[in-house]
Amino acid sequence: MPKISNRSYNALLERLNEYVQKHDGRNSPVRLLVLNVACTLNQPFTADKLVDACAEHRISKGTVYNTLNLFVDAHILHVSESRLGRSHAEYELMVGSSLRMHTICYKCGRITALHNAALTDMIKNRQYTNFIPQHISLFIYGECKTCKTKPTSL
Numbered sequence: 001m002p003k004i005s006n007r008s009y010n011a012l013l014e015r016l017n018e019y020v021q022k023h024d025g026r027n028s029p030v031r032l033l034v035l036n037v038a039c040t041l042n043q044p045f046t047a048d049k050l051v052d053a054c055a056e057h058r059i060s061k062g063t064v065y066n067t068l069n070l071f072v073d074a075h076i077l078h079v080s081e082s083r084l085g086r087s088h089a090e091y092e093l094m095v096g097s098s099l100r101m102h103t104i105c106y107k108c109g110r111i112t113a114l115h116n117a118a119l120t121d122m123i124k125n126r127q128y129t130n131f132i133p134q135h136i137s138l139f140i141y142g143e144c145k146t147c148k149t150k151p152t153s154l
């Protein structure tokens with residue numbers, strides 16, 4: 001069963017249905033299964049994590065990757081790209097009042113979770129006119145300490 005609240009899960013289903021209606025018009029049971037599996041994972045997760053979890057349900061790697069792309073298009077998942085390639089990219093469900101903050105190194109692609117209570121409160125308590133935030137992600141791009149101290153190869 002999904003780890004997220006029913007309300008959040010229903011919001012994701014609604015987004016998926018809207019997307020499917022606009023595009024190919026059919027919702028396969030496999031997509032729902034992949035979504036359910038994604039909901040059971042700790043967020044964020046890599047594509048490989050989802051592939052492994054889906055293997056128990058006999059869902060192929062190709063299907064998982066295709067579904068991941070569809071979920072990103074449908075704003076069900078947020079993906080933080082990594083320079084190290086697709087296998088290092090991190091996905092997370094765009095649900096609830098979750099707030100994710102990460103630093104990402106341009107050079108090595110390392111993604112690190114950032115915890116700052118003051119910043120979290122400030123962003124979460126922000127009031128919007130004519131807008132209801134459902135998911136907030138903050139990415140701070142830069143250069144990590146390891147890369148900074150590494151001599152540049154020419």
Ligand SMILES: [Zn+2]
Nearest residue numbers: 105108144147
């Ligand atoms: Zn780095």
